[in-house]
Amino acid sequence: MTDAVLAAATTAADHARLAALAREIWHEHYPGLISRAQIDYMLERGYSPQALAAEQRAGTRFVLARRAGRAIGFAAVSPDPADAATAWLDKLYVHAEARGEGLGRRLVADSLADAARRGATRLRLRVNRHNVDAVHAYRRLGFAVEAEDVKDIGAGFVMDDYLMGRALPA
Numbered sequence: 001m002t003d004a005v006l007a008a009a010t011t012a013a014d015h016a017r018l019a020a021l022a023r024e025i026w027h028e029h030y031p032g033l034i035s036r037a038q039i040d041y042m043l044e045r046g047y048s049p050q051a052l053a054a055e056q057r058a059g060t061r062f063v064l065a066r067r068a069g070r071a072i073g074f075a076a077v078s079p080d081p082a083d084a085a086t087a088w089l090d091k092l093y094v095h096a097e098a099r100g101e102g103l104g105r106r107l108v109a110d111s112l113a114d115a116a117r118r119g120a121t122r123l124r125l126r127v128n129r130h131n132v133d134a135v136h137a138y139r140r141l142g143f144a145v146e147a148e149d150v151k152d153i154g155a156g157f158v159m160d161d162y163l164m165g166r167a168l169p170a
Contacts, residue, residue: 004072004103006110009062015049018062021071022047025093033130038157045153060090063110065103072098075107077114080124086165087115089125108141116168124165135162142166 009018023043030039045051055078056062065073076091089111094103115123127134129148143164151159 004065004067004098004106006063006065006106009064009074010056012049012053014062014064015052015056017064017071018052018074019043019047019049021074021095022091022093025095028096030128033128034157041155041157042153055090061114062091063107063114065094065098065107067098071095073103073107075111077111077118077123079118079120084119085121087111087118087120087123089115089123092125104137105141112168121168122165123168124163126159126161126163129160129162135164138164 009015026039026043026047027036034042052062055076058078060076060078062074062076064071073094074091075089075093078088078090080086080088089108092104092107092111094107112123123143124146125138125143126149127138129135135145143166145162146165147163149159149161149163151161153159
């Protein structure tokens with residue numbers, strides 16, 4: 001189990017750390033799953049410090065994992081505006097150096113607790129259908145595929161995802 005410390009990420013400096021970590025992880029992990037052009041497009045749209053701050057203002061809670069002062073992972077949970085019983089695990093990323101140490105499991109546990117505090121009874125997420133390792137990890141954590149979804153995100157790009165979900169512990 002990793003010795004990482006989890007803490008809420010709420011400041012502009014935190015958002016800059018999240019953006020930098022996302023950029024590093026995405027450029028390491030996603031080539032081969034999506035094009036570099038799509039990686040850059042999605043990072044700019046959803047992972048710039050400004051985009052992250054806007055998400056926070058809309059109700060998203062970010063948690064940053066650090067070890068020895070270094071950012072090694074993060075998660076984000078958002079309310080579902082159409083369904084108060086559902087929260088979304090919008091982001092979950094673990095740096096390659098910390099994978100396999102239980103950090104993802106800790107971030108999901110924190111996200112489940114956050115969703116419960118919001119009054120949700122279900123946590124859902126989107127994951128690229130071809131991201132086999134992530135799909136497998138989510139299944140091990142109790143998530144099940146609920147649907148397939150191809151979503152046009154603009155500029156000629158699509159997200160080809162599974163929608164997965166799980167009930168919150170009673």
